[in-house]
Amino acid sequence: MAGRLELIPLLGFPAVAPGDDLVDQIVCALQSNELSLEVGDVVVLAQKIVSKAENRYVRLAEVSVTPEAEALAKRADKDARQVQVILDESREVLRVRSGVIIVEHRNGYVHANAGIDKSNIVQVSGDPRLLLLPVDPDASARALRDGLAARTGLAPQVIINDSMGRAWRNGTLGLAIGTAGLQPLNNQVGETDMFGNVLEVTEPAVADELAAAASLVMGQAAEACPVVLARGAGLAVSDEGSASLLRDPSQDLFR
Amino acid sequence: MAGRLELIPLLGFPAVAPGDDLVDQIVCALQSNELSLEVGDVVVLAQKIVSKAENRYVRLAEVSVTPEAEALAKRADKDARQVQVILDESREVLRVRSGVIIVEHRNGYVHANAGIDKSNIVQVSGDPRLLLLPVDPDASARALRDGLAARTGLAPQVIINDSMGRAWRNGTLGLAIGTAGLQPLNNQVGETDMFGNVLEVTEPAVADELAAAASLVMGQAAEACPVVLARGAGLAVSDEGSASLLRDPSQDLFR
Numbered sequence: 001m002a003g004r005l006e007l008i009p010l011l012g013f014p015a016v017a018p019g020d021d022l023v024d025q026i027v028c029a030l031q032s033n034e035l036s037l038e039v040g041d042v043v044v045l046a047q048k049i050v051s052k053a054e055n056r057y058v059r060l061a062e063v064s065v066t067p068e069a070e071a072l073a074k075r076a077d078k079d080a081r082q083v084q085v086i087l088d089e090s091r092e093v094l095r096v097r098s099g100v101i102i103v104e105h106r107n108g109y110v111h112a113n114a115g116i117d118k119s120n121i122v123q124v125s126g127d128p129r130l131l132l133l134p135v136d137p138d139a140s141a142r143a144l145r146d147g148l149a150a151r152t153g154l155a156p157q158v159i160i161n162d163s164m165g166r167a168w169r170n171g172t173l174g175l176a177i178g179t180a181g182l183q184p185l186n187n188q189v190g191e192t193d194m195f196g197n198v199l200e201v202t203e204p205a206v207a208d209e210l211a212a213a214a215s216l217v218m219g220q221a222a223e224a225c226p227v228v229l230a231r232g233a234g235l236a237v238s239d240e241g242s243a244s245l246l247r248d249p250s251q252d253l254f255r
Numbered sequence: 256m257a258g259r260l261e262l263i264p265l266l267g268f269p270a271v272a273p274g275d276d277l278v279d280q281i282v283c284a285l286q287s288n289e290l291s292l293e294v295g296d297v298v299v300l301a302q303k304i305v306s307k308a309e310n311r312y313v314r315l316a317e318v319s320v321t322p323e324a325e326a327l328a329k330r331a332d333k334d335a336r337q338v339q340v341i342l343d344e345s346r347e348v349l350r351v352r353s354g355v356i357i358v359e360h361r362n363g364y365v366h367a368n369a370g371i372d373k374s375n376i377v378q379v380s381g382d383p384r385l386l387l388l389p390v391d392p393d394a395s396a397r398a399l400r401d402g403l404a405a406r407t408g409l410a411p412q413v414i415i416n417d418s419m420g421r422a423w424r425n426g427t428l429g430l431a432i433g434t435a436g437l438q439p440l441n442n443q444v445g446e447t448d449m450f451g452n453v454l455e456v457t458e459p460a461v462a463d464e465l466a467a468a469a470s471l472v473m474g475q476a477a478e479a480c481p482v483v484l485a486r487g488a489g490l491a492v493s494d495e496g497s498a499s500l501l502r503d504p505s506q507d508l509f510r
Contacts, residue, residue: 095508110423167422167509168365171460205426213468254422
């Protein structure tokens with residue numbers, strides 16, 4: 001079993017509603033899946049359920065549209081109220097094309113439509129709502145880590161992931177938007193490889209690699225499966241959040 | 256076990272030299288790890304061993320440097336012979352900064368230094384060599400799939416991965432540069448989500464997600480571990496290669 005990484009979907013996870021206690025739901029799902037936390041486990045949660053539990057819904061009917069959003073909505077061929085919400089969630093608009101507004105989210109990630117895609121539009125008895133990202137995903141991850149530690153006696157590492165597009169390549173990847181208890185980048189700068197060469201800056205973004213792996217499991221499951229337990233990832237323990245994953249815009253050659 | 260994804264490093268994999276038969280080495284490594292292929296298994300190989308087996312070494316001493324490479328080497332503060340090899344492997348130079356030349360590789364990926372990083376510089380008795388990417392990683396993957404099918408009676412899906420940097424985020428991810436037997440993008444366009452919304456274009460790049468997962472396992476192993484067996488990924492079978500992962504430059508907002 002040495003070196004194996006296992007990604008275990010928590011099957012039968014309930015639909016999440018505002019105010020739900022995710023810690024409690026995870027503890028129950030672990031039990032019903034006949035699992036208990038082990039040292040080194042990482043709990044990966046889909047952004048969507050964290051947002052739902054935190055009631056990050058915005059009612060479209062309550063959105064006041066500014067002229068800026070109106071104009072951008074025309075350029076992007078999108079609903080002006082949705083565009084307003086995207087702008088409210090963003091620091092900067094980077095690119096616009098039909099159907100897509102690529103922004104720097106207020107949390108720093110470059111993200112299409114500020115992470116609010118059509119599957120984040122929910123109809124509640126004819127009243128459409130948008131589901132925003134958590135206010136502070138690192139804080140959400142930390143609270144989940146602490147809550148699970150209090151309930152189980154063992155603090156798992158936590159990743160909140162979201163599907164994101166990227167430059168140059170088609171398709172989305174699940175990437176880490178919030179982390180707790182782990183070092184997101186495995187800093188190998190200055191280490192030497194097998195042949196004694198000092199390695200150039202090679203920093204595997206291990207939190208993103210694990211977020212991607214969990215996303216694959218979430219997406220391939222026959223039922224909605226928003227929580228995956230990763231066992232054997234071997235991520236270094238750290239109190240930092242996910243900020244180190246974000247490149248400083250001034251260092252980015254592709255903005 | 257339903258829905259689980261397991262990533263199993265093939266421990267004790269030998270150092271690979273030009274001309275080595277990777278199919279034979281994988282079959283032996285499966286045996287020594289007490290594994291046999293199952294339906295749906297994906298064999299993920301690090302680019303480096305495929306390149307080595309295919310003898311993709313270039314002797315620096317044999318490189319003739321053009322004035323273009325000389326000038327670019329000054330801009331990038333790199334060895335001019337290495338820059339010449341990077342240019343020879345590329346279609347287009349996209350960005351240059353100290354230490355890094357970001358190119359469109361002749362195979363279409365946007366890749367720092369055409370995938371030739373310092374850990375791909377090998378000293379063979381004082382004679383430095385660069386290790387290039389495989390000529391045609393999809394063909395390499397296909398040959399491995401066919402070879403493993405001939406030896407074991409079961410054709411695994413195959414991914415060749417390489418660590419790549421990206422826009423906007425720090426750190427590298429293992430991504431698929433060659434695939435065989437699988438559909439790299441899980442096309443869900445037009446499907447509906449749980450609430451009956453027709454999903455926007457959401458195409459998880461499942462080959463990249465699995466390549467990233469395998470990269471995590473390769474990188475966390477105590478020993479060099481260039482081959483990982485992925486079990487339970489559930490990737491759709493297809494005869495296509497990896498081309499669908501590459502965004503058409505004309506459709507790319509970040510070139």
